[in-house]
Amino acid sequence: MCNSALFRRRFTWGLLTSLAWDDFGGVSTEPGVYCLRLVWDKGRNLGTTISGYKRTALLKAIKRKDEESHRLFRQVGLAREWGWDEYGQAIDRVDRLRRIEVTNGTLSCPILYFGSTNSLHRRLDELAFGGHTVNHAVWALLLGGWQLYAGWKEAQAYQAEEQRLKTMYMERHASNLPPLMDR
């Protein structure tokens, strides 16, 4: 079991929805590292959360957009038989929530993702509203009623700080990274 001690110290924390409501007003525009922490709720079910999100009108609309891109590309004589695949990407990202490890009815680690950026303010805004690799997973969790905290810490050498966190995290988690991270 992990209490995310690596991130608690010297990080500033806010409930993602509250931060967004406030237009991320209190979040620094400086470079730094940030992370996403899930509040475990044993009354909720991740499988239900994933399947519920896949049935949303947003995902249906994205699928429709992909199909229309195929149609248009064909119509205008572009040789390719295929168009965009935003839907496939969205499904892949949401399915990453299945990687969240639960042991004895609680989270093995509450940290779902961490990263670095040249502007904490811009990146947290993207995390909530679009332009971030974990968007669909975040929206699925929020729709499923889960609480997510964002944590951030200024660091001018932000990439080096992210690397340092990765090394330390992997040392403490059997060489694994958080569930929503690939590398």
Ligand SMILES: [Zn+2]
């Ligand atoms: Zn952990």
